[in-house]
Amino acid sequence: MKLISYRRAGKPCFGAVVNDGVVELSGRLEGVADLAALLADDAALARARELAASAGASHPLAGVQLEPVIPKPGKVVCVGINYVEHAHEAGRKIGAHPVIFQRYHETLIAAGAPLLRPKVSEQFDFEAELAVVIGKGGAHIDPADAMDHVAGYTCFNDASVRDWQFHTHQYGMGKNFQATGALGPWLVTADEIADYRELRVTGLLNGEQMQHGSLSELAFDIPTLIAYISKALPWNPGDILATGTPSGIGFKRTPPLFLKAGDTFEVTITQIGTLSNPVVDEA
Template identity: 75%
Template sequence: MKLISYQHSGRSSFGAVVGDRVVDLARHLPGVPDLAALIANPEKLAQAKLLAANATADHALDEVRLDPVIPAPGKIICVGINYVAHAEEAGRKVGNYPVIFQRFAETLLAHNAPLVRPAVSKEFDFEAELAVVIGKGGSHIAPEDAMEHVAGYTCFNDASIRDWQFHTHQYGMGKTFRSTGALGPWLVTADEITDYRELQVRGILNGEQMQEGSLSELAFDIPHLISYVSQALDWNPGDILATGTPSGIGFKRTPPIFLKPGDVFEVVISQIGTLSNPVIDEV
Protein backbone atom coordinates (compact mmCIF):
# COMPACT_ATOMS: atom_id res chain seq x y z
CA MET A 1 0.00 0.00 0.00
CA LYS A 2 1.20 3.51 -0.86
CA LEU A 3 0.32 6.14 1.72
CA ILE A 4 0.57 9.92 1.36
CA SER A 5 0.01 13.11 3.31
CA TYR A 6 -1.48 15.86 1.19
CA GLN A 7 -3.47 19.08 0.82
CA HIS A 8 -6.75 19.36 -1.06
CA SER A 9 -9.08 22.35 -1.18
CA GLY A 10 -7.24 23.97 1.71
CA ARG A 11 -7.54 20.88 3.90
CA SER A 12 -4.75 18.67 5.23
CA SER A 13 -5.39 14.96 4.84
CA PHE A 14 -3.78 11.57 4.28
CA GLY A 15 -4.69 8.76 1.96
CA ALA A 16 -3.84 5.70 -0.07
CA VAL A 17 -2.64 5.95 -3.66
CA VAL A 18 -4.31 3.46 -5.99
CA GLY A 19 -3.06 3.88 -9.53
CA ASP A 20 -3.53 7.55 -10.35
CA ARG A 21 -6.26 8.05 -7.73
CA VAL A 22 -6.33 8.78 -3.99
CA VAL A 23 -8.60 7.27 -1.34
CA ASP A 24 -9.07 9.89 1.38
CA LEU A 25 -8.39 7.78 4.46
CA ALA A 26 -8.92 10.69 6.84
CA ARG A 27 -12.53 10.89 5.66
CA HIS A 28 -13.09 7.15 5.99
CA LEU A 29 -11.29 6.74 9.33
CA PRO A 30 -12.61 9.43 11.68
CA GLY A 31 -10.59 9.86 14.83
CA VAL A 32 -7.26 9.17 13.12
CA PRO A 33 -5.64 12.60 12.92
CA ASP A 34 -2.74 11.97 10.58
CA LEU A 35 -0.57 9.38 8.86
CA ALA A 36 1.73 8.94 11.86
CA ALA A 37 -1.28 8.00 13.98
CA LEU A 38 -2.51 5.60 11.30
CA ILE A 39 0.72 3.63 11.05
CA ALA A 40 0.87 3.42 14.86
CA ASN A 41 -2.49 1.60 14.96
CA PRO A 42 -2.42 -1.90 13.44
CA GLU A 43 -6.22 -2.21 13.48
CA LYS A 44 -6.74 1.09 11.65
CA LEU A 45 -3.93 0.26 9.25
CA ALA A 46 -5.68 -3.00 8.36
CA GLN A 47 -8.88 -1.03 7.74
CA ALA A 48 -6.94 1.35 5.51
CA LYS A 49 -5.68 -1.56 3.45
CA LEU A 50 -9.26 -2.79 2.91
CA LEU A 51 -10.36 0.73 1.97
CA ALA A 52 -7.51 1.05 -0.52
CA ALA A 53 -8.60 -2.23 -2.12
CA ASN A 54 -12.35 -1.60 -2.15
CA ALA A 55 -13.31 2.04 -1.64
CA THR A 56 -14.11 4.44 -4.45
CA ALA A 57 -11.27 6.92 -4.84
CA ASP A 58 -11.93 10.49 -3.72
CA HIS A 59 -9.40 12.46 -5.80
CA ALA A 60 -7.14 12.20 -8.79
CA LEU A 61 -3.51 12.11 -7.65
CA ASP A 62 -2.66 15.13 -9.80
CA GLU A 63 -5.40 17.13 -8.04
CA VAL A 64 -3.73 17.02 -4.63
CA ARG A 65 -0.62 18.79 -3.38
CA LEU A 66 1.66 16.39 -1.59
CA ASP A 67 3.15 17.12 1.81
CA PRO A 68 6.26 15.37 3.11
CA VAL A 69 5.10 11.81 3.79
CA ILE A 70 5.23 12.49 7.53
CA PRO A 71 4.82 16.27 7.64
CA ALA A 72 6.15 16.77 11.17
CA PRO A 73 8.14 13.76 12.38
CA GLY A 74 9.23 13.95 16.00
CA LYS A 75 12.78 13.20 14.94
CA ILE A 76 14.79 12.60 11.81
CA ILE A 77 17.85 10.47 12.49
CA CYS A 78 20.41 10.48 9.68
CA VAL A 79 23.35 8.15 9.13
CA GLY A 80 26.60 9.26 7.52
CA ILE A 81 29.29 7.19 5.79
CA ASN A 82 27.07 4.11 5.65
CA TYR A 83 28.04 2.79 2.21
CA VAL A 84 31.59 1.47 1.94
CA ALA A 85 32.09 3.02 -1.52
CA HIS A 86 30.85 6.39 -0.26
CA ALA A 87 33.23 6.19 2.70
CA GLU A 88 36.10 5.58 0.28
CA GLU A 89 35.21 8.53 -1.95
CA ALA A 90 34.93 10.75 1.13
CA GLY A 91 38.32 9.62 2.37
CA ARG A 92 36.79 8.06 5.47
CA LYS A 93 36.78 4.60 6.99
CA VAL A 94 33.71 2.89 8.36
CA GLY A 95 34.16 2.80 12.13
CA ASN A 96 32.88 0.50 14.83
CA TYR A 97 29.77 2.61 15.35
CA PRO A 98 27.42 4.39 12.94
CA VAL A 99 27.86 8.12 12.33
CA ILE A 100 24.62 9.68 13.56
CA PHE A 101 23.36 13.22 13.10
CA GLN A 102 19.94 14.86 13.18
CA ARG A 103 17.83 16.95 10.83
CA PHE A 104 14.96 19.21 11.86
CA ALA A 105 11.42 18.55 10.66
CA GLU A 106 10.96 22.18 9.56
CA THR A 107 13.55 21.61 6.79
CA LEU A 108 11.41 18.98 5.03
CA LEU A 109 9.92 19.33 1.55
CA ALA A 110 7.45 17.27 -0.44
CA HIS A 111 7.77 15.68 -3.86
CA ASN A 112 7.88 18.39 -6.58
CA ALA A 113 8.51 21.19 -4.06
CA PRO A 114 11.63 23.26 -4.83
CA LEU A 115 14.88 22.61 -3.04
CA VAL A 116 16.26 26.00 -1.98
CA ARG A 117 19.93 26.79 -2.55
CA PRO A 118 20.78 29.08 0.38
CA ALA A 119 22.00 32.63 -0.08
CA VAL A 120 25.14 31.95 1.97
CA SER A 121 26.61 29.15 -0.17
CA LYS A 122 26.92 27.78 -3.69
CA GLU A 123 28.06 24.34 -2.44
CA PHE A 124 24.61 22.75 -2.48
CA ASP A 125 24.99 18.99 -2.87
CA PHE A 126 22.63 16.04 -3.35
CA GLU A 127 22.33 12.82 -1.36
CA ALA A 128 19.87 10.14 -2.52
CA GLU A 129 18.77 7.87 0.33
CA LEU A 130 16.24 5.32 1.47
CA ALA A 131 14.30 6.53 4.52
CA VAL A 132 12.68 4.17 7.00
CA VAL A 133 9.43 5.28 8.65
CA ILE A 134 8.91 3.95 12.16
CA GLY A 135 5.45 2.58 12.95
CA LYS A 136 5.93 0.99 16.37
CA GLY A 137 7.76 2.87 19.08
CA GLY A 138 10.12 1.48 21.65
CA SER A 139 13.46 1.64 23.40
CA HIS A 140 16.28 -0.86 23.90
CA ILE A 141 15.13 -2.77 20.82
CA ALA A 142 17.03 -5.95 19.99
CA PRO A 143 18.32 -6.13 16.40
CA GLU A 144 16.35 -9.32 15.78
CA ASP A 145 13.14 -7.50 16.71
CA ALA A 146 13.88 -4.21 14.97
CA MET A 147 12.06 -4.82 11.68
CA GLU A 148 8.79 -5.20 13.63
CA HIS A 149 9.07 -1.46 14.27
CA VAL A 150 9.20 -0.50 10.56
CA ALA A 151 5.99 0.84 9.03
CA GLY A 152 7.47 1.32 5.59
CA TYR A 153 9.92 3.08 3.32
CA THR A 154 10.18 6.26 1.31
CA CYS A 155 12.70 8.30 -0.70
CA PHE A 156 14.84 11.01 0.86
CA ASN A 157 17.24 13.65 -0.44
CA ASP A 158 19.51 14.78 2.39
CA ALA A 159 20.69 17.78 0.40
CA SER A 160 23.75 19.29 2.09
CA ILE A 161 25.55 22.63 2.26
CA ARG A 162 29.09 21.33 2.01
CA ASP A 163 31.15 24.33 3.15
CA TRP A 164 28.89 24.80 6.18
CA GLN A 165 29.05 21.06 6.85
CA PHE A 166 32.81 21.36 7.34
CA HIS A 167 32.94 24.61 9.31
CA THR A 168 33.69 22.40 12.31
CA HIS A 169 34.03 18.69 12.96
CA GLN A 170 30.36 18.75 14.06
CA TYR A 171 28.92 18.90 10.56
CA GLY A 172 25.21 18.89 11.39
CA MET A 173 24.74 22.59 10.58
CA GLY A 174 25.33 21.98 6.89
CA LYS A 175 22.74 19.21 6.96
CA THR A 176 19.75 21.11 8.22
CA PHE A 177 19.22 24.27 6.18
CA ARG A 178 15.67 25.39 5.47
CA SER A 179 13.92 23.68 2.55
CA THR A 180 16.68 21.17 1.79
CA GLY A 181 15.34 17.79 2.96
CA ALA A 182 12.97 16.24 0.43
CA LEU A 183 10.87 13.28 1.63
CA GLY A 184 8.36 11.32 -0.45
CA PRO A 185 6.46 10.96 -2.63
CA TRP A 186 4.77 8.24 -0.56
CA LEU A 187 5.35 5.61 2.07
CA VAL A 188 5.33 2.04 0.76
CA THR A 189 4.25 -0.20 3.60
CA ALA A 190 6.73 -2.79 4.82
CA ASP A 191 4.54 -5.73 3.80
CA GLU A 192 5.09 -4.74 0.16
CA ILE A 193 8.89 -5.10 0.40
CA THR A 194 10.02 -8.71 0.74
CA ASP A 195 13.66 -7.84 1.46
CA TYR A 196 14.79 -4.23 1.79
CA ARG A 197 18.37 -5.32 0.97
CA GLU A 198 17.27 -5.87 -2.62
CA LEU A 199 16.32 -2.21 -3.06
CA GLN A 200 18.44 -0.11 -5.41
CA VAL A 201 18.97 3.62 -4.82
CA ARG A 202 19.83 6.00 -7.64
CA GLY A 203 20.40 9.74 -7.66
CA ILE A 204 19.68 11.41 -11.01
CA LEU A 205 20.54 15.02 -11.85
CA ASN A 206 18.89 16.52 -14.93
CA GLY A 207 18.39 13.03 -16.37
CA GLU A 208 21.99 11.88 -15.74
CA GLN A 209 22.68 9.24 -13.12
CA MET A 210 25.06 10.49 -10.42
CA GLN A 211 24.62 7.92 -7.66
CA GLU A 212 23.83 4.24 -7.43
CA GLY A 213 23.87 1.77 -4.57
CA SER A 214 22.15 -1.28 -3.14
CA LEU A 215 20.80 -1.50 0.38
CA SER A 216 22.74 -4.75 0.65
CA GLU A 217 25.89 -2.57 0.72
CA LEU A 218 25.09 -0.80 3.98
CA ALA A 219 27.90 -0.92 6.51
CA PHE A 220 25.29 -0.80 9.31
CA ASP A 221 22.02 -2.41 8.31
CA ILE A 222 18.56 -1.19 9.25
CA PRO A 223 18.03 -3.53 12.25
CA HIS A 224 21.40 -2.49 13.68
CA LEU A 225 20.61 1.21 13.26
CA ILE A 226 17.15 0.97 14.83
CA SER A 227 18.58 -0.99 17.75
CA TYR A 228 21.59 1.31 18.21
CA VAL A 229 19.56 4.53 18.33
CA SER A 230 16.98 2.94 20.62
CA GLN A 231 19.61 2.54 23.33
CA ALA A 232 19.66 6.34 23.63
CA LEU A 233 16.26 7.52 22.40
CA ASP A 234 12.76 6.12 22.25
CA TRP A 235 11.58 5.59 18.69
CA ASN A 236 8.06 6.92 18.14
CA PRO A 237 5.57 6.34 15.31
CA GLY A 238 6.32 8.63 12.41
CA ASP A 239 10.01 9.04 13.23
CA ILE A 240 12.34 8.90 10.24
CA LEU A 241 15.61 6.99 9.86
CA ALA A 242 17.63 8.10 6.83
CA THR A 243 19.98 5.24 6.03
CA GLY A 244 22.83 7.07 4.24
CA THR A 245 23.79 7.86 0.68
CA PRO A 246 25.75 5.82 -1.88
CA SER A 247 28.82 7.06 -3.74
CA GLY A 248 28.65 9.67 -6.49
CA ILE A 249 27.96 12.82 -4.46
CA GLY A 250 28.73 16.12 -6.16
CA PHE A 251 31.52 17.62 -4.09
CA LYS A 252 33.79 14.58 -4.52
CA ARG A 253 33.61 14.76 -8.32
CA THR A 254 36.32 16.38 -10.47
CA PRO A 255 35.31 19.09 -10.97
CA PRO A 256 32.68 19.23 -8.22
CA ILE A 257 29.03 19.28 -9.30
CA PHE A 258 26.66 21.31 -7.15
CA LEU A 259 22.94 21.91 -7.43
CA LYS A 260 21.94 25.20 -9.04
CA PRO A 261 18.69 26.93 -9.97
CA GLY A 262 16.96 25.20 -12.87
CA ASP A 263 18.29 21.75 -11.95
CA VAL A 264 16.01 18.83 -11.16
CA PHE A 265 17.23 16.10 -8.82
CA GLU A 266 15.49 12.74 -8.53
CA VAL A 267 15.84 9.98 -5.96
CA VAL A 268 14.76 6.74 -7.60
CA ILE A 269 14.38 3.61 -5.46
CA SER A 270 13.26 0.29 -6.89
CA GLN A 271 9.88 -0.91 -5.55
CA ILE A 272 9.36 2.51 -3.92
CA GLY A 273 9.19 5.22 -6.60
CA THR A 274 10.70 8.55 -7.62
CA LEU A 275 11.11 11.68 -5.53
CA SER A 276 11.66 14.66 -7.84
CA ASN A 277 12.52 18.24 -6.86
CA PRO A 278 13.51 21.31 -8.86
CA VAL A 279 16.13 23.71 -7.47
CA ILE A 280 15.69 27.44 -6.89
CA ASP A 281 17.73 30.16 -5.18
CA GLU A 282 16.77 31.56 -1.81
CA VAL A 283 15.17 34.98 -2.08
Protein backbone atom coordinates in the same frame (compact mmCIF):
# COMPACT_ATOMS: atom_id res chain seq x y z
CA MET B 1 -0.07 -0.02 0.00
CA LYS B 2 1.16 3.46 -0.90
CA LEU B 3 0.30 6.13 1.66
CA ILE B 4 0.61 9.90 1.36
CA SER B 5 0.09 13.06 3.35
CA TYR B 6 -1.35 15.96 1.40
CA ARG B 7 -3.44 19.12 1.53
CA ARG B 8 -6.76 19.63 -0.16
CA ALA B 9 -8.54 22.97 -0.07
CA GLY B 10 -5.95 24.01 2.52
CA LYS B 11 -6.83 21.13 4.84
CA PRO B 12 -4.27 18.50 5.91
CA CYS B 13 -5.28 15.00 4.80
CA PHE B 14 -3.85 11.52 4.33
CA GLY B 15 -4.78 8.73 1.99
CA ALA B 16 -3.81 5.73 -0.12
CA VAL B 17 -2.56 6.02 -3.68
CA VAL B 18 -4.29 3.62 -6.06
CA ASN B 19 -3.18 3.93 -9.69
CA ASP B 20 -3.54 7.65 -10.51
CA GLY B 21 -6.02 8.39 -7.75
CA VAL B 22 -6.14 8.95 -4.01
CA VAL B 23 -8.52 7.16 -1.66
CA GLU B 24 -8.92 9.68 1.13
CA LEU B 25 -8.59 8.07 4.56
CA SER B 26 -8.88 11.21 6.67
CA GLY B 27 -12.06 11.13 8.71
CA ARG B 28 -12.84 7.54 7.77
CA LEU B 29 -10.81 5.83 10.48
CA GLU B 30 -12.03 6.50 14.00
CA GLY B 31 -9.48 8.12 16.26
CA VAL B 32 -6.80 8.37 13.54
CA ALA B 33 -5.83 11.99 13.01
CA ASP B 34 -2.88 11.68 10.66
CA LEU B 35 -0.60 9.25 8.88
CA ALA B 36 1.75 8.79 11.84
CA ALA B 37 -1.23 7.74 13.98
CA LEU B 38 -2.39 5.34 11.26
CA LEU B 39 1.00 3.63 11.17
CA ALA B 40 0.77 2.95 14.90
CA ASP B 41 -2.66 1.30 14.73
CA ASP B 42 -2.74 -2.21 13.23
CA ALA B 43 -6.54 -2.36 13.15
CA ALA B 44 -6.77 1.00 11.40
CA LEU B 45 -4.12 -0.08 8.91
CA ALA B 46 -6.13 -3.20 8.10
CA ARG B 47 -9.23 -1.06 7.54
CA ALA B 48 -7.19 1.32 5.37
CA ARG B 49 -6.16 -1.62 3.18
CA GLU B 50 -9.80 -2.60 2.81
CA LEU B 51 -10.76 0.93 1.78
CA ALA B 52 -7.84 1.18 -0.66
CA ALA B 53 -8.96 -2.06 -2.31
CA SER B 54 -12.69 -1.38 -2.42
CA ALA B 55 -13.40 2.35 -2.37
CA GLY B 56 -13.19 4.46 -5.47
CA ALA B 57 -10.69 7.27 -5.77
CA SER B 58 -11.66 10.41 -3.88
CA HIS B 59 -9.38 12.66 -5.94
CA PRO B 60 -6.90 12.40 -8.80
CA LEU B 61 -3.35 12.21 -7.46
CA ALA B 62 -2.41 15.16 -9.65
CA GLY B 63 -5.13 17.23 -7.97
CA VAL B 64 -3.77 17.16 -4.42
CA GLN B 65 -0.88 19.10 -2.91
CA LEU B 66 1.61 16.60 -1.56
CA GLU B 67 3.30 17.13 1.78
CA PRO B 68 6.37 15.31 3.11
CA VAL B 69 5.19 11.74 3.78
CA ILE B 70 5.21 12.52 7.51
CA PRO B 71 4.82 16.31 7.61
CA LYS B 72 6.17 16.87 11.13
CA PRO B 73 8.06 13.80 12.34
CA GLY B 74 9.21 13.93 15.92
CA LYS B 75 12.68 12.79 14.87
CA VAL B 76 14.59 12.71 11.61
CA VAL B 77 17.71 10.69 12.37
CA CYS B 78 20.30 10.51 9.60
CA VAL B 79 23.29 8.23 9.09
CA GLY B 80 26.52 9.39 7.48
CA ILE B 81 29.23 7.38 5.72
CA ASN B 82 27.08 4.24 5.63
CA TYR B 83 27.88 2.89 2.16
CA VAL B 84 31.35 1.38 1.88
CA GLU B 85 32.08 3.02 -1.50
CA HIS B 86 30.88 6.39 -0.24
CA ALA B 87 33.26 6.07 2.71
CA HIS B 88 36.09 5.41 0.26
CA GLU B 89 35.29 8.46 -1.88
CA ALA B 90 35.02 10.61 1.26
CA GLY B 91 38.40 9.37 2.51
CA ARG B 92 36.78 7.98 5.64
CA LYS B 93 36.97 4.63 7.39
CA ILE B 94 33.92 2.80 8.66
CA GLY B 95 34.11 3.02 12.44
CA ALA B 96 32.83 0.74 15.16
CA HIS B 97 29.66 2.82 15.50
CA PRO B 98 27.44 4.58 12.96
CA VAL B 99 27.82 8.32 12.29
CA ILE B 100 24.56 9.86 13.48
CA PHE B 101 23.20 13.38 12.98
CA GLN B 102 19.75 14.95 13.06
CA ARG B 103 17.50 17.06 10.88
CA TYR B 104 14.65 19.33 11.95
CA HIS B 105 11.25 18.73 10.42
CA GLU B 106 11.18 22.40 9.31
CA THR B 107 13.79 21.51 6.65
CA LEU B 108 11.54 18.94 4.94
CA ILE B 109 9.73 19.45 1.64
CA ALA B 110 7.41 17.31 -0.46
CA ALA B 111 7.89 15.72 -3.84
CA GLY B 112 7.69 18.37 -6.53
CA ALA B 113 8.47 21.25 -4.17
CA PRO B 114 11.59 23.29 -4.89
CA LEU B 115 14.87 22.62 -3.15
CA LEU B 116 16.15 25.99 -1.99
CA ARG B 117 19.80 26.72 -2.78
CA PRO B 118 20.89 29.04 0.05
CA LYS B 119 22.28 32.45 -0.85
CA VAL B 120 25.17 32.02 1.63
CA SER B 121 26.73 29.09 -0.27
CA GLU B 122 27.34 27.71 -3.74
CA GLN B 123 28.17 24.24 -2.42
CA PHE B 124 24.66 22.79 -2.49
CA ASP B 125 24.97 19.02 -2.93
CA PHE B 126 22.65 16.03 -3.44
CA GLU B 127 22.35 12.78 -1.49
CA ALA B 128 19.92 10.09 -2.67
CA GLU B 129 18.77 7.88 0.20
CA LEU B 130 16.26 5.33 1.41
CA ALA B 131 14.28 6.55 4.42
CA VAL B 132 12.67 4.18 6.90
CA VAL B 133 9.42 5.27 8.57
CA ILE B 134 8.83 3.89 12.06
CA GLY B 135 5.41 2.47 12.87
CA LYS B 136 5.89 0.84 16.26
CA GLY B 137 7.72 2.78 18.93
CA GLY B 138 10.07 1.44 21.54
CA ALA B 139 13.38 1.74 23.38
CA HIS B 140 16.29 -0.69 23.81
CA ILE B 141 15.11 -2.67 20.80
CA ASP B 142 16.83 -5.96 20.05
CA PRO B 143 18.23 -6.04 16.49
CA ALA B 144 16.39 -9.34 15.95
CA ASP B 145 13.09 -7.52 16.57
CA ALA B 146 13.92 -4.22 14.90
CA MET B 147 12.17 -4.83 11.57
CA ASP B 148 8.89 -5.26 13.46
CA HIS B 149 9.10 -1.53 14.17
CA VAL B 150 9.27 -0.54 10.47
CA ALA B 151 6.04 0.76 8.94
CA GLY B 152 7.46 1.34 5.49
CA TYR B 153 9.93 3.05 3.20
CA THR B 154 10.18 6.23 1.17
CA CYS B 155 12.70 8.26 -0.83
CA PHE B 156 14.83 11.01 0.68
CA ASN B 157 17.25 13.63 -0.66
CA ASP B 158 19.51 14.74 2.18
CA ALA B 159 20.64 17.80 0.22
CA SER B 160 23.64 19.28 1.99
CA VAL B 161 25.38 22.65 2.16
CA ARG B 162 28.94 21.34 2.13
CA ASP B 163 30.99 24.33 3.30
CA TRP B 164 28.62 24.87 6.21
CA GLN B 165 28.67 21.14 6.94
CA PHE B 166 32.42 21.34 7.51
CA HIS B 167 32.54 24.60 9.48
CA THR B 168 33.09 22.30 12.48
CA HIS B 169 33.34 18.57 13.14
CA GLN B 170 29.56 18.50 13.67
CA TYR B 171 27.47 18.10 10.49
CA GLY B 172 24.38 19.86 11.84
CA MET B 173 24.39 23.27 10.19
CA GLY B 174 25.07 21.99 6.70
CA LYS B 175 22.19 19.52 7.03
CA ASN B 176 19.55 21.88 8.38
CA PHE B 177 19.02 24.71 5.91
CA GLN B 178 15.39 25.44 5.09
CA ALA B 179 13.78 23.47 2.25
CA THR B 180 16.71 21.09 1.69
CA GLY B 181 15.32 17.71 2.81
CA ALA B 182 12.97 16.23 0.22
CA LEU B 183 10.86 13.30 1.49
CA GLY B 184 8.34 11.33 -0.55
CA PRO B 185 6.42 11.05 -2.73
CA TRP B 186 4.75 8.26 -0.73
CA LEU B 187 5.40 5.56 1.83
CA VAL B 188 5.33 1.96 0.62
CA THR B 189 4.27 -0.25 3.50
CA ALA B 190 6.78 -2.81 4.73
CA ASP B 191 4.59 -5.78 3.81
CA GLU B 192 5.16 -4.98 0.13
CA ILE B 193 8.98 -5.11 0.40
CA ALA B 194 10.07 -8.71 0.88
CA ASP B 195 13.72 -7.81 1.55
CA TYR B 196 14.87 -4.20 1.81
CA ARG B 197 18.42 -5.32 0.98
CA GLU B 198 17.29 -5.92 -2.60
CA LEU B 199 16.32 -2.27 -3.05
CA ARG B 200 18.53 -0.12 -5.26
CA VAL B 201 18.93 3.64 -4.88
CA THR B 202 19.71 5.88 -7.86
CA GLY B 203 20.29 9.64 -7.88
CA LEU B 204 19.83 11.50 -11.18
CA LEU B 205 20.73 15.12 -11.91
CA ASN B 206 18.83 16.47 -14.91
CA GLY B 207 18.25 12.88 -16.01
CA GLU B 208 21.92 11.82 -15.76
CA GLN B 209 22.83 9.14 -13.23
CA MET B 210 25.09 10.46 -10.48
CA GLN B 211 24.64 7.84 -7.75
CA HIS B 212 23.72 4.19 -7.62
CA GLY B 213 23.86 1.68 -4.80
CA SER B 214 22.19 -1.32 -3.22
CA LEU B 215 20.86 -1.46 0.33
CA SER B 216 22.85 -4.69 0.68
CA GLU B 217 25.97 -2.46 0.71
CA LEU B 218 25.18 -0.70 3.98
CA ALA B 219 27.96 -0.82 6.56
CA PHE B 220 25.32 -0.67 9.33
CA ASP B 221 22.08 -2.36 8.30
CA ILE B 222 18.61 -1.15 9.22
CA PRO B 223 18.08 -3.46 12.25
CA THR B 224 21.45 -2.40 13.67
CA LEU B 225 20.63 1.30 13.22
CA ILE B 226 17.17 1.03 14.76
CA ALA B 227 18.53 -0.88 17.74
CA TYR B 228 21.55 1.39 18.24
CA ILE B 229 19.55 4.62 18.22
CA SER B 230 16.87 3.14 20.49
CA LYS B 231 19.45 2.84 23.26
CA ALA B 232 19.57 6.63 23.45
CA LEU B 233 16.06 7.72 22.46
CA PRO B 234 12.82 5.76 22.12
CA TRP B 235 11.45 5.53 18.61
CA ASN B 236 7.92 6.88 18.07
CA PRO B 237 5.45 6.26 15.24
CA GLY B 238 6.21 8.53 12.31
CA ASP B 239 9.90 8.99 13.14
CA ILE B 240 12.25 8.90 10.15
CA LEU B 241 15.55 7.04 9.77
CA ALA B 242 17.60 8.14 6.75
CA THR B 243 20.00 5.30 5.97
CA GLY B 244 22.83 7.11 4.15
CA THR B 245 23.81 7.83 0.56
CA PRO B 246 25.77 5.84 -2.05
CA SER B 247 28.94 7.14 -3.71
CA GLY B 248 28.77 9.75 -6.46
CA ILE B 249 27.99 12.92 -4.49
CA GLY B 250 28.85 16.19 -6.22
CA PHE B 251 31.35 17.34 -3.59
CA LYS B 252 33.73 14.46 -4.33
CA ARG B 253 33.61 14.69 -8.13
CA THR B 254 36.45 16.16 -10.20
CA PRO B 255 35.64 18.96 -10.66
CA PRO B 256 33.00 19.23 -7.93
CA LEU B 257 29.42 19.38 -9.17
CA PHE B 258 26.83 21.30 -7.18
CA LEU B 259 23.13 21.94 -7.57
CA LYS B 260 22.08 25.22 -9.19
CA ALA B 261 18.84 26.97 -10.03
CA GLY B 262 17.07 25.25 -12.91
CA ASP B 263 18.36 21.78 -12.05
CA THR B 264 16.12 18.84 -11.19
CA PHE B 265 17.28 16.08 -8.88
CA GLU B 266 15.54 12.72 -8.68
CA VAL B 267 15.84 9.89 -6.18
CA THR B 268 14.61 6.60 -7.63
CA ILE B 269 14.33 3.46 -5.51
CA THR B 270 13.24 0.13 -6.93
CA GLN B 271 9.84 -1.08 -5.66
CA ILE B 272 9.16 2.37 -4.20
CA GLY B 273 9.19 5.08 -6.85
CA THR B 274 10.74 8.43 -7.76
CA LEU B 275 11.11 11.60 -5.73
CA SER B 276 11.68 14.59 -8.02
CA ASN B 277 12.44 18.18 -7.01
CA PRO B 278 13.52 21.27 -8.95
CA VAL B 279 16.18 23.62 -7.57
CA VAL B 280 15.66 27.35 -7.10
CA ASP B 281 17.78 30.06 -5.54
CA GLU B 282 16.84 31.54 -2.20
CA ALA B 283 15.32 34.98 -2.75
